[in-house]
Amino acid sequence: MGVITEQENVRPTGLGVRHAQVALLFFGMLFAYSMRVNMSVAIVDMTNSQNNNTHFDWQHSVQAIILSSFFWGYVVLQVPAGELATRFGGKVLFIISVSVNSLLSIVIPVAATYGGWQLVCICRVLQGLTQAFIYPGTHHLVSQWMPTEEKGLLATIIYAGGQIGIALQLIASGFIATSWGWQAIFYTNGGLGVIWTVIYIIYGADSPETSRLIKPEEVLYIQKSLGRVGQQKKYPTPWLKILTSLPFWAIIVAHCGQNWGFYTLMTEMPTYMAKVLNVNLKNNGILSSLPYLAMYLLSFVMGAMTDVIIRKNWLTVTNTRKLFNSIGLWGPAIALIGLSYAPEDNMTYAVVMLTLAVGINSGQFAGYLLVHIDLAPNFSANLMGITNFLANIISIISPLVCGFIVQDETEPHEWRKVFFVASGVYFFTNLFFILFGTSERQTWNEPKDDDVEMKAPEKSAMES
Numbered sequence: 001m002g003v004i005t006e007q008e009n010v011r012p013t014g015l016g017v018r019h020a021q022v023a024l025l026f027f028g029m030l031f032a033y034s035m036r037v038n039m040s041v042a043i044v045d046m047t048n049s050q051n052n053n054t055h056f057d058w059q060h061s062v063q064a065i066i067l068s069s070f071f072w073g074y075v076v077l078q079v080p081a082g083e084l085a086t087r088f089g090g091k092v093l094f095i096i097s098v099s100v101n102s103l104l105s106i107v108i109p110v111a112a113t114y115g116g117w118q119l120v121c122i123c124r125v126l127q128g129l130t131q132a133f134i135y136p137g138t139h140h141l142v143s144q145w146m147p148t149e150e151k152g153l154l155a156t157i158i159y160a161g162g163q164i165g166i167a168l169q170l171i172a173s174g175f176i177a178t179s180w181g182w183q184a185i186f187y188t189n190g191g192l193g194v195i196w197t198v199i200y201i202i203y204g205a206d207s208p209e210t211s212r213l214i215k216p217e218e219v220l221y222i223q224k225s226l227g228r229v230g231q232q233k234k235y236p237t238p239w240l241k242i243l244t245s246l247p248f249w250a251i252i253v254a255h256c257g258q259n260w261g262f263y264t265l266m267t268e269m270p271t272y273m274a275k276v277l278n279v280n281l282k283n284n285g286i287l288s289s290l291p292y293l294a295m296y297l298l299s300f301v302m303g304a305m306t307d308v309i310i311r312k313n314w315l316t317v318t319n320t321r322k323l324f325n326s327i328g329l330w331g332p333a334i335a336l337i338g339l340s341y342a343p344e345d346n347m348t349y350a351v352v353m354l355t356l357a358v359g360i361n362s363g364q365f366a367g368y369l370l371v372h373i374d375l376a377p378n379f380s381a382n383l384m385g386i387t388n389f390l391a392n393i394i395s396i397i398s399p400l401v402c403g404f405i406v407q408d409e410t411e412p413h414e415w416r417k418v419f420f421v422a423s424g425v426y427f428f429t430n431l432f433f434i435l436f437g438t439s440e441r442q443t444w445n446e447p448k449d450d451d452v453e454m455k456a457p458e459k460s461a462m463e464s
Contacts, residue, residue: 011149012221017205017214018145022154024200025138028094029161031193032134034169035101035127038185040067040267041173041288044274045182046112054113054181060271062117064403067267069121071396073128075389082136082385083237089206090137090144090381095197097137100130102193109183135388140381143373144207147225149311151373156303156365160296163362166266167292174286226377237382241444247375248383250437254325254368255391257429258361261332261422263395265291265358268402268418275409277347287351294359302327306366317374317439325367325437329430331360336423340416367433374439378446398422 043063049055058066085093104123111119138158146154169189176184205211208219242248269288273279279287302324309320339353372383401421406414 010217010221011147012215012218016218017211018147018150018154018208018218018222020203020213021141021145021205022157024204025094025141025158026161027196028098028200029134029138029158030165030168031189031196032098032101032131033162033165035105035189035193036070036131037166037169037266038105038173038189039070039124040269041170042177042182042185043067044271045177054183056112056117058117060406060409061403063271064399066117066120066124068396068399069124070128070131071263071392073125073130074132075128075392075396077129077132078136078385078389078392079382080385081133082382085133085136085140085381085385086237086379089210090139090141091200091204091206093133093137094141094204095201097130097133098193098200099197101127102190102197104190105186105193106190108186132388136381136385139372139384141206143226143377143380145222147222149225150307151370152306152310152366153300153303155370156299156306156362159365159369160299160303160362163292163299164296167289167296170289170292171286235378235446237379238444241442242376242379242383242386245375245442245444246436247371247438247440247442248386250433250435251368251371251375251383252387252390253429254329254364254433254437255387256394257329257425258364258368259391259394260398260425260429261329261336262358262361264398264402264418264422265354267399269354271409272415276412276415277350279347287347290351291355291358294355295362298359299362299365302363302366318437321367321371321374321439322434322437324363324365325433326363326430328361328363328365328367329426331363332357333423333426335360336419336426340419340423342412344412368437371437371439375442376445 043058043066046054046056047058047063049057081093104127108120108123111123115122142151142155142158172188173185176188203213205213208214208222269291273288277287306320306324309315310317315323335353335357339350339357342350342353372387373380376383402418405417405421408414
């Protein structure tokens with residue numbers, strides 16, 4: 001890190017290498033989430049005996065175990081992944097994650113045929129282990145590449161890749177399974193992931209300083225915006241100060257609430273569509289994708305609005321993050337209550353409520369998710385590793401709780417309980433974030449005896 005200069009920082013005209021990195025990470029996130037969610041759709045056809053020569057007699061409780069098994073592995077390496085990203089950069093972690101997930105996706109059909117649901121769970125656990133690198137690695141890359149004035153929109157584009165990945169997976173899976181069998185779902189994901197890996201190895205970079213393609217003026221623009229002109233330094237991770245920081249715990253609580261609601265819907269929506277709304281496999285995928293398409297489109301609007309609000313000093317960074325996090329969590333809480341009272345056989349109403357619940361959730365991309373970087377950009381990967389570790393324990397629990405509550409998958413009243421629980425979790429976790437969260441740069445972001453001058457996000461926003 002270096003001393004910040006006070007002269008105006010001029011943005012280079014046109015698209016730059018930072019935008020190319022955004023595109024690469026967007027597609028990386030898209031393929032990662034496609035492989036994360038493909039089982040939620042494929043399992044509907046894998047357990048369907050009608051017109052399906054290769055099917056499995058797995059009860060709903062077994063299906064719930066398979067769907068949650070991904071997160072058993074996912075939580076294990078979150079904290080180590082954050083430390084690895086801080087030390088070695090995010091590129092290598094992203095490459096490992098997508099490449100290993102792609103190979104395992106290709107293996108899953110064989111594993112299901114010859115090893116049963118137990119071997120499928122092992123493959124999903126291994127996929128979860130390596131996808132643990134995705135968010136800490138991405139957060140580190142965002143902290144290195146994205147200028148403060150552009151961070152809201154560019155970071156949102158990257159993270160929204162996950163939502164479009166879910167949407168496209170849900171749309172395509174029904175057609176792929178109907179035409180070539182459920183096995184083709186996994187083969188398609190694996191093949192695309194391998195292609196992306198090769199491209200990213202060639203063109204990806206850990207930071208502007210290590211890119212072979214970037215121009216000096218773009219490097220300087222990013223460095224000045226992030227306040228790191230000069231040689232970068234690496235600091236030892238202040239674990240005790242991180243774990244005793246109340247603003248950091250506000251992020252943890254918000255992240256846990258987000259994951260409970262989001263993964264309850266992501267893993268169970270295809271089953272709800274099939275069993276309660278009586279939607280066939282092709283239409284199931286299309287209708288299940290609508291909420292994620294809405295989330296993807298709204299994420300651009302919210303990200304752009306965030307940058308405008310901060311740039312024009314309408315709100316502080318802290319209040320901007322809280323505003324959009326409230327939209328992202330309290331909006332779905334209200335929509336889920338509406339969904340709970342959906343009239344029977346009124347599929348249109350139910351789909352609209354589901355679309356609202358997931359679509360408005362895009363506010364969280366400009367909310368707590370960016371506060372990791374606001375609090376401590378030097379350790380944003382570590383912070384994301386910790387919060388993702390704890391939040392994804394919730395991702396394991398929520399499908400299991402749903403499986404416990406819903407004994408009869410065709411009974412709307414049992415699903416109502418699931419939606420009420422998710423709504424309550426959304427409400428109270430965001431309330432905690434509003435009360436105790438902040439975007440002010442923390443003193444433990446750099447050693448006290450260091451002579452580096454750092455600008456807090458609040459101050460930077462006022463000066464930009």
